[in-house]
Amino acid sequence: MRKNVIVGQSGGPTAAINSSLAGVYRTAIDRGAKKVFGMIYGVQGLLEERYIDLSDHIKTELDIELLKRTPAAFLGSCRFKLPEIFEDKSVYEKIFEVLDKLEIEAFIYIGGNDSMDTIKKLSDYAIVTGHPTRFIGCPKTIDNDLALTDHTPGFGSAAKYIGTSMKEIIRDSFCLEYSKGLVTIVEIMGRNAGWLTGAVALSKGEDCEGPDLIYLPEIPFDMKAFCARIKDLLEEKNSVVVAVSEGIKLDNGEYVCSLGSTTDFVDAFGHKQLSGTAAFLANYVAGEFGCKTRAIELSTLQRSASHAASRVDILEAYQVGGAAVKAADEGDTGKMVVLQRLSDDPYQCGTEVKDVHKIANDEKLVPRKWVNKEGTYVTNDFVSYVKPLIQGDVSPVMVDGIPRHLYQPEELRTRRKTKK
Numbered sequence: 001m002r003k004n005v006i007v008g009q010s011g012g013p014t015a016a017i018n019s020s021l022a023g024v025y026r027t028a029i030d031r032g033a034k035k036v037f038g039m040i041y042g043v044q045g046l047l048e049e050r051y052i053d054l055s056d057h058i059k060t061e062l063d064i065e066l067l068k069r070t071p072a073a074f075l076g077s078c079r080f081k082l083p084e085i086f087e088d089k090s091v092y093e094k095i096f097e098v099l100d101k102l103e104i105e106a107f108i109y110i111g112g113n114d115s116m117d118t119i120k121k122l123s124d125y126a127i128v129t130g131h132p133t134r135f136i137g138c139p140k141t142i143d144n145d146l147a148l149t150d151h152t153p154g155f156g157s158a159a160k161y162i163g164t165s166m167k168e169i170i171r172d173s174f175c176l177e178y179s180k181g182l183v184t185i186v187e188i189m190g191r192n193a194g195w196l197t198g199a200v201a202l203s204k205g206e207d208c209e210g211p212d213l214i215y216l217p218e219i220p221f222d223m224k225a226f227c228a229r230i231k232d233l234l235e236e237k238n239s240v241v242v243a244v245s246e247g248i249k250l251d252n253g254e255y256v257c258s259l260g261s262t263t264d265f266v267d268a269f270g271h272k273q274l275s276g277t278a279a280f281l282a283n284y285v286a287g288e289f290g291c292k293t294r295a296i297e298l299s300t301l302q303r304s305a306s307h308a309a310s311r312v313d314i315l316e317a318y319q320v321g322g323a324a325v326k327a328a329d330e331g332d333t334g335k336m337v338v339l340q341r342l343s344d345d346p347y348q349c350g351t352e353v354k355d356v357h358k359i360a361n362d363e364k365l366v367p368r369k370w371v372n373k374e375g376t377y378v379t380n381d382f383v384s385y386v387k388p389l390i391q392g393d394v395s396p397v398m399v400d401g402i403p404r405h406l407y408q409p410e411e412l413r414t415r416r417k418t419k420k
């Protein structure tokens, strides 16, 4: 590389997103980049010229190791939708003015399907205007819903946390007896894709029977059938554990969480805030059966649990960061790095780059054949697909009994709001 690199993080964070940042930084330096800048709050911050020089924050090998183990987006993230070029050219002119000022050769964006929309638009603009900066997407999302990649960094660690927590919840739910039984409903993120919710099946093994029911968002949720299953299960056992995706919908397309909540928050990409599914169903079940219920929303715990990260995931996240820089250095633009599984046993995976136009704004869902006929559990094939991704651990750097993270940049610590 002869000039500089800029990297941003976008969308919902994961336990592995900073490992990709570390991979970008290290590879850019190794390939000769003079400076590696980090956008503060993604393109939204870049538009206000908010960026840092990463070498002010990553000074030693230990810093790299800490960064890999630090949850949440180190640089700050955003959910910012760029206008179409014909709608507002001035936004693009501003971004490219900043890129020129910083002498940026490669622009790397670590994000999910919405963030790949940014790479698509910026690379298109550069091609149309003959601008030399190259734009490469680096995959990231706990949702695992990116097209053309076997899986996404961030998913494996979240799946490991979810499988582990589910196992612990099931153990807890059996240790007290309630006269009319206990129904525990666990709500898991993933929006319209059930990859994460299905990961609860990882809890099943010799020492744990796993959850009783698993409801993915890909399959319409039938309240009547659900209640009938709960009734039967309560006749058989004292504790029933159900996993539901935050995004389960009724046959008419209405989110189950909307039945119980009045929150209408919608983000820049038109995604409704999904929360309250477990609470709604737990209340409903309590009303129907008079039993004790408990609603558990794993919420941000499942994407920030770096203390329980998967080693495979953290290493792959680092690898895709490096591959993104390499692709830009070799002349690619308008591409995203993808993971290609070469074999399951032993697990082997490599990287390639694919056209971002075929990835942006798309959603890869759980195939119907990986869910049972009744739509209440995932199959063994689903579990075999996920298992290699949760292997190995990354020991946290413990200080006073608590994991140590890389010190957050001042620009984020002050929690200043980005001006609108």
Ligand code: F6P
Pocket (backbone or CB within 6 Å): 011, 012, 013, 112, 141, 142, 143, 189, 190, 191, 246, 273, 274, 303
């Ligand atoms: O896109 C990743 C994700 O974690 C989804 O699973 C979830 O629906 C969403 O982000 C939550 O976003 P926010 O933190 O903006 O509410």
